[in-house]
Amino acid sequence: MNFDYNEEQQLLADSVRRFIQKGYEFEARKKIVASAEGYSEPVWKTLSEMGLTGIPFSPDYGGFGGGAIDLLSVMEAFGEGLVVEPFLATLLGAQCVARAGSDAQKKAILPAVVEGKLRMAFAHTEKGARYDLGHVNATAKKSGSGWTLDGEKVVVLGAPAAAKLVVSAKTPAGVSLFLVEAKAVNQKPYRTLDEMRAADVVLSSTPGELLGSEGKALAVVEEVVDFATALVCAESVGAMKYACDSTLEYLKTRKQFGVPIGTFQALQHRIVDMYVAYEQAKSMAFLACSQSDSAANAKERARAISAAKIKIADNARLISQEAIQLHGGMGMSEELKVSHSFRRLTMIAQQFGDADYHLERFASA
Amino acid sequence: MDLNYSQEEIAFRDQVRGWLKANLPADLRDKIANYEELTREDLIRWHKILAKQGWVAPSWPKEWGGNDWSVVQRYIFEEECGYAGTPPLIAFGLSMCGPVLLKFGSDAQKKRFLPRIYNGDDFWCQGYSEPGSGSDLASLKTKAVRSGDHYLVNGQKTWTTLGHCADWIFCLVRTDFGAAKRQEGISFLLIDMKSPGITVRPLILMDGGHEVNEVFFEDVKVPVANLVHKEGEGWSVAKYLLGHERMNTGRIGASKRELAKLKEFAAQQKSGGKSLMEDARFRDRLSRVEVELMALEITNLRFLDRMRRTGQPPGADVSMLKIKGTEIQQGLTELMMQAVGPMAQPFKAVNGDSGFDEFTAAIAPRYCNFRKTTIYAGSNEIQRNIIAKMTLGL
Ligand SMILES: Cc1cc2nc3c(=O)[nH]c(=O)nc-3n(C[C@H](O)[C@H](O)[C@H](O)COP(=O)(O)OP(=O)(O)OC[C@H]3O[C@@H](n4cnc5c(N)ncnc54)[C@H](O)[C@@H]3O)c2cc1C
Numbered sequence: 180m181n182f183d184y185n186e187e188q189q190l191l192a193d194s195v196r197r198f199i200q201k202g203y204e205f206e207a208r209k210k211i212v213a214s215a216e217g218y219s220e221p222v223w224k225t226l227s228e229m230g231l232t233g234i235p236f237s238p239d240y241g242g243f244g245g246g247a248i249d250l251l252s253v254m255e256a257f258g259e260g261l262v263v264e265p266f267l268a269t270l271l272g273a274q275c276v277a278r279a280g281s282d283a284q285k286k287a288i289l290p291a292v293v294e295g296k297l298r299m300a301f302a303h304t305e306k307g308a309r310y311d312l313g314h315v316n317a318t319a320k321k322s323g324s325g326w327t328l329d330g331e332k333v334v335v336l337g338a339p340a341a342a343k344l345v346v347s348a349k350t351p352a353g354v355s356l357f358l359v360e361a362k363a364v365n366q367k368p369y370r371t372l373d374e375m376r377a378a379d380v381v382l383s384s385t386p387g388e389l390l391g392s393e394g395k396a397l398a399v400v401e402e403v404v405d406f407a408t409a410l411v412c413a414e415s416v417g418a419m420k421y422a423c424d425s426t427l428e429y430l431k432t433r434k435q436f437g438v439p440i441g442t443f444q445a446l447q448h449r450i451v452d453m454y455v456a457y458e459q460a461k462s463m464a465f466l467a468c469s470q471s472d473s474a475a476n477a478k479e480r481a482r483a484i485s486a487a488k489i490k491i492a493d494n495a496r497l498i499s500q501e502a503i504q505l506h507g508g509m510g511m512s513e514e515l516k517v518s519h520s521f522r523r524l525t526m527i528a529q530q531f532g533d534a535d536y537h538l539e540r541f542a543s544a
Numbered sequence: 545m546d547l548n549y550s551q552e553e554i555a556f557r558d559q560v561r562g563w564l565k566a567n568l569p570a571d572l573r574d575k576i577a578n579y580e581e582l583t584r585e586d587l588i589r590w591h592k593i594l595a596k597q598g599w600v601a602p603s604w605p606k607e608w609g610g611n612d613w614s615v616v617q618r619y620i621f622e623e624e625c626g627y628a629g630t631p632p633l634i635a636f637g638l639s640m641c642g643p644v645l646l647k648f649g650s651d652a653q654k655k656r657f658l659p660r661i662y663n664g665d666d667f668w669c670q671g672y673s674e675p676g677s678g679s680d681l682a683s684l685k686t687k688a689v690r691s692g693d694h695y696l697v698n699g700q701k702t703w704t705t706l707g708h709c710a711d712w713i714f715c716l717v718r719t720d721f722g723a724a725k726r727q728e729g730i731s732f733l734l735i736d737m738k739s740p741g742i743t744v745r746p747l748i749l750m751d752g753g754h755e756v757n758e759v760f761f762e763d764v765k766v767p768v769a770n771l772v773h774k775e776g777e778g779w780s781v782a783k784y785l786l787g788h789e790r791m792n793t794g795r796i797g798a799s800k801r802e803l804a805k806l807k808e809f810a811a812q813q814k815s816g817g818k819s820l821m822e823d824a825r826f827r828d829r830l831s832r833v834e835v836e837l838m839a840l841e842i843t844n845l846r847f848l849d850r851m852r853r854t855g856q857p858p859g860a861d862v863s864m865l866k867i868k869g870t871e872i873q874q875g876l877t878e879l880m881m882q883a884v885g886p887m888a889q890p891f892k893a894v895n896g897d898s899g900f901d902e903f904t905a906a907i908a909p910r911y912c913n914f915r916k917t918t919i920y921a922g923s924n925e926i927q928r929n930i931i932a933k934m935t936l937g938l
Contacts, residue, residue, distance in 0.1 A: 309815035367899030518750035
């Protein structure tokens with residue numbers, strides 16, 4: 180047993196945290212959120228220079244050859260800073276390539292991702308799918324030497340910033356993945372509740388390149404979504420930490436009835452429960468990240484990831500709600516970062532499946 | 545024992561229900577149903593419709609336009625409005641300033657303000673909270689110094705709901721700084737929002753909406769004629785209002801409507817060929833909220849019956865209704881969030897053209913916004929303190 184980071188991981192964790200605290204403080208984030216693109220080119224460049232975009236890719240393509248565990252501290256720092264860069268979206272798309280693509284496709288795409296030159300997105304969810312990964316109605320048909328795609332994808336995270344999309348679609352052989360140029364699809368971009376950018380995407384006779392083999396995509400999709408779920412679990416831990424720490428600070432400084440409100444035992448027990456929930460969530464994020472990398476089979480992985488997500492969903496809700504409540508009126512204000520951590524934690528609770536979805540998956544895995 | 549309304553009460557309920565059905569303008573009803581933001585004009589329009597019908601201030605004395613309704617009838621009326629989904633009647637004039645003037649106001653103040661409140665000619669807001677004084681209201685610092693026939697007011701109020709829409713604000717201010725107890729030396733002032741020296745600054749809430757404000761007072765002249773009750777007795781005015789809280793704090797009618805909407809919405813959400821209403825996990829969560837609501841309704845009726853028989857004000861019972869009522873309201877928004885699922889994410893269009901469904905996109909901001917219900921009007925922690933002290937003697 181060893182819950183410590185190794186030296187390399189610790190160095191990375193420290194430098195990422197330092198960068199986020201300095202270069203991504205709340206005022207800077209506000210400007211990024213309000214900008215036309217909704218992310219920051221210079222920040223993206225820094226992230227890739229720090230090697231973050233290369234962590235989960237093989238050294239063959241310039242990557243670090245790591246996994247979710249190596250991204251744990253990165254995602255935690257992102258969570259604490261409420262980073263809105265399309266990092267997760269890019270990893271989602273590029274992991275599809277890394278896990279399903281041919282050598283030629285990997286060579287064509289992954290080095291660019293690692294170097295920070297290519298942002299991607301994963302267009303999978305459709306209207307009415309809820310969290311069912313098998314619900315795919317978009318279709319692809321052969322056309323000359325390539326394929327064309329038709330259908331509609333919703334809430335494609337990071338699509339407005341991406342140059343290439345990985346799109347799932349049905350062929351006679353089953354669900355398959357395709358590489359599609361972002362400019363070839365029709366997008367309507369919007370801001371999400373947690374201040375990221377997403378779009379609904381319409382494909383109509385849109386050219387696509389088959390990624391890997393036809394009809395075998397569902398297992399890959401599940402794997403990649405589990406990987407991403409582990410990452411948002413890690414991210415949530417950072418956001419929870421921010422929510423807990425800022426609330427603790429508030430309890431110590433806000434005075435009513437002539438004393439800091441933290442002297443009221445009714446509130447002391449509430450913040451204690453928040454920290455207990457945070458520690459529990461953190462433990463489950465460790466489990467999710469390590470099992471996403473090392474589980475012996477898909478069933479074992481699914482159980483671990485779903486267990487983590489159940490805990491994270493419940494605790495994200497508890498912590499986010501209590502943080503607002505204990506801040507009183509100030510917690511409701513858009514001015515304070517804590518309300519933005521509420522928004523992110525609210526979304527994380529449902530991202531890649533809510534507690535009920537994962538309860539079902541956990542019990543039946 | 546009989547848990548049901550009497551024949552007369554049922555007839556009254558049906559009359560109200562029928563009238564609301566016929567007189568609630570369709571565009572306002574739709575705005576409420578679609579979680580759209582209401583404008584000042586929307587609120588005033590509905591106020592005036594009720595004023596014309598003579599139903600806008602049922603609890604006021606008859607000579608000022610009240611209705612002689614029993615407490616049960618008043619409750620039925622308010623819950624029917626909630627159930628029908630009418631715009632809210634803004635409480636600041638009708639249920640706060642009005643009752644204060646009726647109890648403490650001079651004849652001149654009554655004549656001047658009550659008819660305008662009744663008819664919706666003046667829009668009121670409430671100036672109690674300050675940056676340093678929320679739960680601990682008695683610590684407030686905004687000061688009013690008397691000079692001749694007016695006060696000079698300096699200080700800041702915050703969280704002022706609809707302050708940007710208001711013509712008038714009623715304020716608690718400090719007039720005596722040497723008083724032995726903090727509660728002494730507070731006065732209740734009526735202030736014209738057009739007075740020179742008042743600045744209103746929007747406070748945007750986490751759902752992006754503008755409903756509350758900061759209000760700054762810089763050497764604002766307020767005629768002494770606008771002092772309500774005696775100077776230094778403002779705290780008893782505030783306390784009277786607390787004891788005067790209406791019995792619909794639980795907002796049961798509105799929650800019933802939300803519950804029905806939630807069921808309808810959840811039935812449309814399908815995954816793997818099954819609707820969410822066929823999902824036992826979701827259904828159990830929903831049933832628990834529904835049962836809470838049933839329990840609250842019967843509790844509310846029990847309190848109401850006691851109030852009718854004893855003639856005593858409800859006291860700390862209202863705190864219990866507030867705690868449970870707001871928890872249920874929040875529980876319903878939480879289930880709406882669960883029901884909308886991944887489609888909770890779209891929030892604001894980037895290029896004007898959103899392409900997403902406005903109703904589903906309103907669900908998450910509403911969930912955020914409803915966190916306020918356990919904070920404002922006396923936070924739920926403060927309500928528990930009240931029960932502990934007043935009911936349980938701790
Ligand atoms: C949307 C909204 C609208 C509002 N509208 C108005 C308005 O129109 N006019 C107006 O005057 N005010 C208004 N308010 C203000 C509201 O009344 C205050 O927010 C409320 O009284 C809480 O005060 P506070 O925000 O200063 O929180 P604080 O009093 O600082 O409380 C912070 C936390 O400490 C807890 N706490 C405080 N004291 C105790 C205690 N003794 N024991 C246990 N816990 C305690 C609180 O419950 C809360 O969780 C509004 C607030 C909101 C959010």
